[in-house]
Amino acid sequence: MADTLSRPLRIPRLSLSLSGAVVAAVVLVALFVPVLFPVDEQAVDLAAKLRPPSWDHPFGTDEVGRDLLLRCVHGLRISLLVGVVAALVATVVGTAVGALAGALGGWADRVVMRVVDLFSSVPHLLLGIFVVAMFRPGIWPVIASVALTHWLSTARIVRAEVLSLRSRPYIDAAVVGGASRWRVTVRHLLPGVLPQAGLAAVLMVPHAIWHESALSFLGLGLPAHQASLGNMVQAARGSLLAGDWWPTLFPGLFIIVPTLAVAGLAASWRDRLNPRRRSELTL
Amino acid sequence: MLELSRITAGYERRAPVVRDVSLTVAPGEAVGLLGPSGCGKSTLARVAALLHRPYSGTVVVDGRAAHGWRHRAPREQRTAFGVVFQQPRLSADPRMRLADLIAEPLRATGRRDEAAARVDELAGRVGLSAELLRRRPHEVSDGQLQRACLARALVLRPRWLICDEMTAMLDASTTAALVAVVEDYRAESGAGLLTVGHDSVLLDRWCDRTARWEDLASGAG
Structure with a gap:
């Protein structure tokens, strides 16, 4: 009995340290490996195309003989850049819009939230494709596309939280104390929603990475030669059908493992915000 | 003067908790408002402090009628009040x-x-x-x-103090200490007090006058 009770407690703790270690490793690799080993990841070697993993090429080579380990690391760097910047932009926009709607209430709230509903009613990959389609391929349109489609959920979360904080007596006390609407929002409401907004931002990073990969996989993201994880999986489709598994497997793992690790971190953070909520991985 | 006249207020228009209640506090006067929990006395206190807009009725603070509540009240009218809440x-x-x-x-x-x-x-x-x-x-x-x-x-x-069940969560010695602080402040400033509670012994000893909710409210159940 005691054993079955202690088990659910032990698993999240293990996943916390494991996720933390994986996230730290991913960030360090993405930041420093390309700087410490400045090897050209675009170097083509047609004599060595589609080699399986070996000592020379631990992840093997792709269909034009480029080293897959090197390209995975560069792809991770680009994916993280897209994920982090897009999540930050989306969080800032979402928090501002949600706080505005929640703090003003009334008509402003209704109008803003109907706009949010309108955007949410379009599948966001479709909306994202629309955004990238308006620009030349490149990293900034991809970031803009992901950010513009992901502030909606943050706006909803922040608005709900602001609405619940707004009815607390300490807000009444601030009103009696002469605080302006602006001061109440900035000094009492926003600091109260920051933990939730931060959690939403962390959870958004892996989602944004998926989004970048999906856009690149559809051929709408980064230029085809660029070593992005989505581009690599896309390029590997043909060789997978021929039985060459490594050009698909390794970039795939580079998408999945950091995603799970960030989700694990965020899940334990959420449990700390609300100990009553069960831990589950949702993306 | 703090004059509340014919206040009807609540959280649902069809079933207001405060119905047609009038209450006046003179400068320097201490008025206790006594009533069972859930009767609407806290809502009346929030209306008096310009924190809750009533459905009807008027609030006149030092000769000036209140036209807006919360942020819509001018700052000097809002800050004429000091409010202490229950929790x-x-x-x-x-x-x-x-x-x-x-x-x-x-x-x-x-x-x-x-x-x-x-x-x-x-x-x-x-x-x-x-x-x-x-x-x-x-x-x-x-x-x-x-x-x-x-x-x-x-x-x-503040010229007006509103204490909404200020001492309900506290022990006797803290209650006595806080009441003494309020009374010292009133003695030196001449501020009026509206204190809401359900402890008739405390309110009778503390206040110049104790108003019973059932006497104030003509229509309230």
Whole structure:
């Protein structure tokens, strides 16, 4: 009995340290490996195309003989850049819009939230494709596309939280104390929603990475030669059908493992915000 | 004068908790409002402090009728009130140290430079040590937090004090100490007091006059 009770407690703790270690490793690799080993990841070697993993090429080579380990690391760097910047932009926009709607209430709230509903009613990959389609391929349109489609959920979360904080007596006390609407929002409401907004931002990073990969996989993201994880999986489709598994497997793992690790971190953070909520991985 | 006339207020228009209630507090007067829990006396106190807009009725503060509530009330009308709420835990921003909590109304009204001296003075009055002032709400007891909330209510030197069940969560000695602080402040400033509670012994001893909810409310059940 005691054993079955202690088990659910032990698993999240293990996943916390494991996720933390994986996230730290991913960030360090993405930041420093390309700087410490400045090897050209675009170097083509047609004599060595589609080699399986070996000592020379631990992840093997792709269909034009480029080293897959090197390209995975560069792809991770680009994916993280897209994920982090897009999540930050989306969080800032979402928090501002949600706080505005929640703090003003009334008509402003209704109008803003109907706009949010309108955007949410379009599948966001479709909306994202629309955004990238308006620009030349490149990293900034991809970031803009992901950010513009992901502030909606943050706006909803922040608005709900602001609405619940707004009815607390300490807000009444601030009103009696002469605080302006602006001061109440900035000094009492926003600091109260920051933990939730931060959690939403962390959870958004892996989602944004998926989004970048999906856009690149559809051929709408980064230029085809660029070593992005989505581009690599896309390029590997043909060789997978021929039985060459490594050009698909390794970039795939580079998408999945950091995603799970960030989700694990965020899940334990959420449990700390609300100990009553069960831990589950949702993306 | 603080004049509430024919106030109807509540949270649902079809079933207002306060129906057609009138109440007047003279400058310097202490009025107790006595009633069972859930009767609407706290709502009336919130209307009086311009925190809750009534469906009908008028509030006249020092000869000026209130036209807006909450942020729509002019700042000098809002800050004429000092309000202490029932639950100190909910009326303190959990992220603020007690010293900042007390100083916040001064900072919000652009009188930042007075804050340090005023906080020291009020902390002495309500009996909070310098060490307690550095703590956050979750690190102090309900009684200590309510002392800080009373200090915050007094920091702008209000002409009207509204205490909504201020002592309901507190022990007898803290109750006595806080009532003494309120009375000292009223003696020197001449502020009027509206205190809401369900303890008739306390209200009868504290106030010049105790109004019973069932006598005030013509239509309330």
